[in-house]
Amino acid sequence: MSNFFWPEPSLEFAGGVIDPGSDSDSRYFICHRGKILVDLNEDRRWQPVAESILAEFLVIEQHFMGHLGTASCYAVEVEDALDREFSDVRGRLEEFDTVMFNLVGRALQINDWHRSHQYCGNCGKKTTDHPQDRARVCDSCGLRFYPRLSPSIIVLVHREDEVLLGRNRLFPPELFSTLAGFVEPGESIEETVRREVKEEVGVDVGELSYRGSQPWPFPNSLMLGFHAAYESGDIVIQEDELDEAKWFHLSHLPRIPGKHAISRWLIDEYLSERGYPV
């Protein structure tokens, strides 16, 4: 299933919860209110920072995330940005390789989840960290809280040498992409794909093929990517979601998302399978 359109990890990362203790090799993902400290290497790629930079900040919380090679990694929330540059990740995707994008997303989500689960939603008492799991526990009523993840599907609908792409109302002009939507409670992923395609563009799809996934931390999606074969129906768009949806021939595609996004990987993979240049 995997081919070169789907990024391979460039560095070894092994996730974990139990803190082995930091040392001089440790690396820190420093966050402040949903933004990440910008520190680029000589290739203009984003990197986590060493202890000497962490020491500049007043730390609110620090959570072990796992090992990158032999370096233990921490998500750190700091009190004040000082005069350092903190940035929203979404506008700077070209500065991240896949491993770093996923690790920064992990750090931001862990910090956000800890910040927003300080108190029990059931009884209102203070929660504490679970000793072994990535969970917070209410000692008063026993409820556990796990990090919030929102599974969603993203799907390329295809019909021989054509693909069905939509223009979301929030997209920049001319940009078309694959269709996407959140999984509802009680729904299988396959049901979500069929429902979303039907709702957004009015067509029915037949055979589904799962291609791969991408964590998308804005704020906590996990995107599950499919190819879906067109079966029947004419395009009728859901106007509160899409401005436009059309069939595009593979030799005349519109502007599509950049190489950092799963929507692009789904499109590039289909182009390649049908013998078109990517």
Ligand SMILES: [Zn+2]
């Ligand atoms: Zn409680």
